[in-house]
Amino acid sequence: MPAAPLPPALLAFLAKPHSAVVGTVRDDGSPVTTACWYGLEDDGRILLTMDRDSHRLRHLRTNPRVALTVLGDDWYNQLSLLGHAVEFRDDEGLADIDGLSDHYLGERYEDRSYNGVSVLFEIERWHTWGDPAGETA
Numbered sequence: 729m730p731a732a733p734l735p736p737a738l739l740a741f742l743a744k745p746h747s748a749v750v751g752t753v754r755d756d757g758s759p760v761t762t763a764c765w766y767g768l769e770d771d772g773r774i775l776l777t778m779d780r781d782s783h784r785l786r787h788l789r790t791n792p793r794v795a796l797t798v799l800g801d802d803w804y805n806q807l808s809l810l811g812h813a814v815e816f817r818d819d820e821g822l823a824d825i826d827g828l829s830d831h832y833l834g835e836r837y838e839d840r841s842y843n844g845v846s847v848l849f850e851i852e853r854w855h856t857w858g859d860p861a862g863e864t865a
Contacts (some may be wrong), residue, residue: 729770729810729855730773732811732854733772733851737782737863738860738861739764739768739772740861741800741862742766742774743768743826743831745765746768746799748763748764748765748796748798748799749763749764749796749797749799750762750794750796751797752787752788752794753791753793754764754783754787760783762784764825764833765828766769766778766796767824767827767830767831772850773808773848773850773851774796774811775824775846777824777825777846777847778845779842779843779845780844780845788816792814792849793811794810794847794849795811800860800861801862802858804857804858805857805859805860805862806856806858807856807860807861808854808855808857809851809853809854810851810853811849811850811851811852812862814848815846816845816849817848818845818846818848819842819844819846822836822840822842824846825842
C-alpha cells in the first residue's frame with residue numbers, strides 16, 4: 729500500500745461525490761462498516777460527519793483508526809484509504825453537514841435538528857482496485 733500523499737488524479741476523484749463505506753473498530757476490536765458521505769478538505773484530510781450519539785463516533789474516540797472505501801463508476805473501481813482521526817469538532821450551524829449535503833444532493837441538510845460532530849482524518853496509506861480515477865480509459 730502506498731503511503732500518502734495521493735496522486736493528483738486520485739485527489740480529483742475524491743473531490744467528486746461518490747458512494748463510500750467507512751470502517752471503524754468497535755470496543756471489542758471487531759471491525760464495523762457503514763455507508764457514508766465524505767468530503768475532501770483543502771489540506772488533504774477527509775471529513776466525515778456523524779451524530780453526537782453515534783456508535784461510529786464512540787468507536788473513533790476510543791480507537792482513531794479509520795478506513796474509507798470510495799467506489800468509482802462501478803464495483804470494480806475503488807479507492808481505499810487508511811488513516812487516523814486527528815480532529816473532532818462540533819458542527820456549528822450545521823456547516824459541515826450542509827456542505828456535504830450540498831455536494832451530494834445539491835441542497836442543505838434536511839434535518840435541522842441534527843446534532844453532529846465532524847471528524848477529520850489524515851490519510852496514511854491507500855490502494856486502488858481497478859481504475860477509479862479513469863486514467864487508463
